[in-house]
Amino acid sequence: MANIVILGAGYGGMAAAVELEKSGLPFTLVNKHDYHYFTTLLHEPAGGRNEFEQYYVNLHDVLRRESSLVQKGMVKELRPKENKVVTEQGELSYDYLVVALGNAPEFFGIPGMKEHALLLRSLETAQQIHDHVERAFASYHQDQDESKLRILVGGAGLTGVELCGELAEWLPELAGQYGVPFSKIELINIEAAPTILPMLSDELREAAESALRKKGVKLLTGVAITKVNRDQVELKTGEVIDAKTIIWTGGVRANPLIAEAGLQTDPRGRAMVNEYLQSVDFSNVFVIGDSASFTGEDGRPLPPTGQAAAQMGDHAAQNLTHILQGRPLEPFRFVNMGTLASIGHEFGVGSVKGLNAVGVPASLMKEASKVKYLWSLGGLRMVSLKRGQLKRKGS
Numbered sequence: 001m002a003n004i005v006i007l008g009a010g011y012g013g014m015a016a017a018v019e020l021e022k023s024g025l026p027f028t029l030v031n032k033h034d035y036h037y038f039t040t041l042l043h044e045p046a047g048g049r050n051e052f053e054q055y056y057v058n059l060h061d062v063l064r065r066e067s068s069l070v071q072k073g074m075v076k077e078l079r080p081k082e083n084k085v086v087t088e089q090g091e092l093s094y095d096y097l098v099v100a101l102g103n104a105p106e107f108f109g110i111p112g113m114k115e116h117a118l119l120l121r122s123l124e125t126a127q128q129i130h131d132h133v134e135r136a137f138a139s140y141h142q143d144q145d146e147s148k149l150r151i152l153v154g155g156a157g158l159t160g161v162e163l164c165g166e167l168a169e170w171l172p173e174l175a176g177q178y179g180v181p182f183s184k185i186e187l188i189n190i191e192a193a194p195t196i197l198p199m200l201s202d203e204l205r206e207a208a209e210s211a212l213r214k215k216g217v218k219l220l221t222g223v224a225i226t227k228v229n230r231d232q233v234e235l236k237t238g239e240v241i242d243a244k245t246i247i248w249t250g251g252v253r254a255n256p257l258i259a260e261a262g263l264q265t266d267p268r269g270r271a272m273v274n275e276y277l278q279s280v281d282f283s284n285v286f287v288i289g290d291s292a293s294f295t296g297e298d299g300r301p302l303p304p305t306g307q308a309a310a311q312m313g314d315h316a317a318q319n320l321t322h323i324l325q326g327r328p329l330e331p332f333r334f335v336n337m338g339t340l341a342s343i344g345h346e347f348g349v350g351s352v353k354g355l356n357a358v359g360v361p362a363s364l365m366k367e368a369s370k371v372k373y374l375w376s377l378g379g380l381r382m383v384s385l386k387r388g389q390l391k392r393k394g395s
């Protein structure tokens with residue numbers, strides 16, 4: 001039996017693992033944690049919506065076959081020439097490897113960003129943002145430092161906009177809880193590009209902008225951050241803003257282990273893959289998700305998204321099955337299901353299968369997509385397990 005190793009249990013790695021389980025193929029999944037978190041929803045608990053336990057699932061609750069091995073630990077090195085990976089626990093050999101190690105933050109060389117900004121990329125970092133904001137509000141009365149009530153989010157792609165939507169609804173609650181002056185709260189979203197949410201149509205973008213402004217978010221587009229100091233951001237306009245909470249959502253590049261392994265990469269460090277999702281250097285290494293540079297139909301690399309990662313994970317696992325059964329490989333085709341951005345609990349914008357939705361309908365579509373995802377991990381059992389936990393914080 002072939003020895004298959006999957007690295008990373010994000011959207012790509014989980015989809016590959018679930019598909020291999022369905023085909024009855026044994027594998028070892030190596031991941032930093034023994035759970036899979038829902039990255040695309042991290043803005044919700046970070047911004048005070050719901051309990052954190054709703055946003056992850058234990059790997060053993062999804063992968064239940066005896067032949068599906070889960071190894072918790074950090075991957076430290078890929079050695080594709082030797083068909084080995086090095087983990088915290090030691091070396092692991094493989095016949096076939098699926099690399100789904102996700103991304104690393106892209107700071108675009110902005111001095112101080114790495115040192116001083118919070119990031120939203122995992123359950124832990126979501127918790128850090130949540131706790132940091134709450135601490136700033138809770139301690140306001142100690143020194144009346146108004147920068148504690150100013151939150152600055154850099155980047156207005158999906159992550160930045162969705163996070164601002166959540167924070168805009170949570171901050172007034174916090175203000176009430178800690179008795180801080182509501183009028184002094186400032187939530188600022190700064191974007192160097194001329195618009196927010198570049199992947200959406202003008203109409204949807206305008207609806208999103210208007211919803212954010214109505215919720216009190218100050219949008220600064222076409223404004224680059226040039227430097228970050230402790231509790232302070234400098235802008236290209238010369239303006240300097242003091243803020244105790246600075247969050248960076250401005251971009252990602254591939255996990256650095258890819259380039260360190262000597263695989264051919266694109267300028268964002270993503271492994272170049274062929275139409276079957278195999279590394280162009282090693283045909284027994286599949287690379288998927290944010291770690292892969294796959295050329296889409298428009299001739300450009302697919303943008304890093306959860307839906308692309310999950311589709312690639314399915315596909316890589318199916319192609320692996322084909323190899324083991326001696327059947328020809330199938331080329332990967334990305335099917336764009338659309339994009340939905342939530343702006344708080346009850347407002348969203350997006351387009352699904354070509355249909356635009358704004359407001360509550362978009363929020364409902366987003367809720368439906370959460371259920372669909374849980375279903376893909378473990379059918380009704382998984383939906384009941386996680387949706388059964390649905391309760392607002394404090395209730």
Ligand SMILES: Cc1cc2nc3c(=O)[nH]c(=O)nc-3n(C[C@H](O)[C@H](O)[C@H](O)COP(=O)(O)OP(=O)(O)OC[C@H]3O[C@@H](n4cnc5c(N)ncnc54)[C@H](O)[C@@H]3O)c2cc1C
Nearest residue numbers: 008010011012032040074075102289290304305306307309
């Ligand atoms: C707040 C937010 C909102 C988003 N919204 C959307 C959205 O609405 N729609 C959409 O399509 N996309 C969205 N995205 C993007 C999407 O989450 C990513 O594109 C997607 O998670 C990529 O999947 P992946 O499997 O490649 O990597 P990931 O999901 O990041 O998984 C990588 C896994 O590898 C593990 N790992 C990393 N390094 C190591 C190591 N050295 N050793 C062991 N394990 C390791 C990580 O812990 C993680 O479990 C959003 C992202 C964020 C942060």
